[in-house]
Amino acid sequence: MTSTASNIHNLVSLWKAVTAPRSTYFEQESWGYCYVSGSHWPNKLWTGAELSESMLQEMVAVIQNSKDPLTFSYFDDLSNKNLDSTLQDYFMPASIQYGMSLDLTRSYEENTELEFRQVANEQDAAIWSKNFQQAFGYEISPAIIFDNLSKISFINIYTGQQAIGTMMLYTTGEVLGIHGLGVVPEGRGKGVAQAAMHHALNQGYQQGAKLVTLQASEMAKSMYEKLGFSAQFIMRNYKIKQ
Template sequence: MDLVKSNIDNLTSLWQFVNRRAGAYVIGDVFDHGVIDYSDWPNKLWFINAPKQSDIDVAKKIITSSSIKITVPYWEINGDDYRPLLERNGFVKVLEQVGMSCDLTKGDFLPSGIKLHKVKEKSGAQLWESLFEKSFNYRIHHKLLLRSYDEIEYLIAYDNASPVGVALVYNSGEDLVGIHSMGIIPKMRRKGYAEKMMRSILSDAIKKGYRYGTLQASAMGKGLYEKLGFEEQFLMANYALS
């Protein structure tokens, strides 16, 4: 399995699925995009093939015509580093992440005391939305959860009766599960909950028969994931038009 490709495919498949359920997915020859006006996420425009100047021109028209902020993720496509082209056209890097993967058969992921609740109803979706916004300072609207929880696991982590954080887990059809948007609410940070939550998520993934886990880590989270056995694969930069 090409884990770099599978990692990226899991991520883009997630965006595609959510946008489709919201009626917002647009397919192109060089890039796809989706804009959901009541949510801060996904709202992405991502390149399927390395862009030329003419492709950038079309992308800029779409972005500038939208009242919603659209982010453009970057990763190398067939060895083509097109960051200089983006930057010459006024795109500014707003976030950098590292694509990582883990062979789950090589780790010892015993479940922790954290309990994972899967969102399946409106009250749970609203709580997930609130906890997510506290964790990340932007909003994934609960309507998106209610339209997609049959295929995406939206998880709320509890320590006894207290919610401590959220995550999103998505399988795109391979022997692989993608872990996304894992965050701990501010008042519960620095208490070891992130590691406990990840161990419970990975333990559950193993029980379901997945061999690989993938994610995109911030600089803050990278050390934790390396401790759990994840290895760096590729750079992912996120750009916005200035």
């Protein structure tokens, strides 16, 4: 499996892990969608296949009939030259993220001033949810976190007794996916995100992971590149036109 395929597989598997128990994960031959009712996450519709008029019409119908908002994520390897013209009648751009990966071959020096505590109970989940919302502007509810502790490693990042950040680690085979790495506004600019990455990479290295994947914002992309990550594709996120 290529690094691009491994990255997408890890991400979609994460969405599936959260939504499959609720029977709100649906996948067809070339596209799929999932959601948690009353939540903003994961609530995704996706495809990596070449877009067609009929596929887009089917997707639009699903979004219009959904009680919960769905974001369409397209994994773009830049080979589809007609992407924008195909989409513009149905969707408008919302954001982009870069699918990035790193071959994991060594351990990293860790920051001993920070503590990384795995969420273990409802109180921890509430702290994680609150700080995630401060970092990203939308909520992953404590209930979703608590219900998935056996499948996903949710980590609260502390300085002293103050929780200042969040992170999710999700493993598929020999691939470690890093998700939801965020720092609350008052904790930014202090090297917390890079320290969290070193911790996550060491976790993966100790567990035998060979590849680390993530989806980076434009703002965070350069930090990951300094750590040795490279971008293989762009995840283009779209909202339906009203």
